[in-house]
Amino acid sequence: MKNRIAMWAVVGFLIAVFWAFCVLATAPYTNERMHDVWLFAGISCLIIFVRSLPVSMYQVLIANAATYALIGLVVEALRKNRTSTHTV
Numbered sequence: 226m227k228n229r230i231a232m233w234a235v236v237g238f239l240i241a242v243f244w245a246f247c248v249l250a251t252a253p254y255t256n257e258r259m260h261d262v263w264l265f266a267g268i269s270c271l272i273i274f275v276r277s278l279p280v281s282m283y284q285v286l287i288a289n290a291a292t293y294a295l296i297g298l299v300v301e302a303l304r305k306n307r308t309s310t311h312t313v
Contacts, residue, residue, distance in 0.1 A: 226305065230297045237293025241286045244270050 244266050251258040259266070267273045272280065272288045280288070 226301050229301050230294055233297025233300070234290045234294035237296075238286055238290040240269050240293070241272075241289035244273070245282055245285070 247259065247262075247266075248255050263273070270285070270289050271292050272285050
């Protein structure tokens with residue numbers, strides 16, 4: 226179970242890295258060029274919704290990895306609970 230949660234955290238980290246590269250690639254005009262994808266970015270990288278606070282890129286990477294680790298913990302706990310109740 227620990228390995229699965231670690232995989233969730235790695236996926237969250239990689240998603241944040243992807244969005245960081247997208248933002249850096251459109252650096253001078255980020256708001257104009259990424260206007261259509263901000264909702265999808267906000268769903269996959271939840272720290273984006275806290276835009277009013279000044280956070281560094283490293284904090285975004287860590288926060289997204291931690292968020293996905295928590296989501297993975299919940300999903301894996303529910304998955305384990307479901308499979309153990311149906312096993313006879």
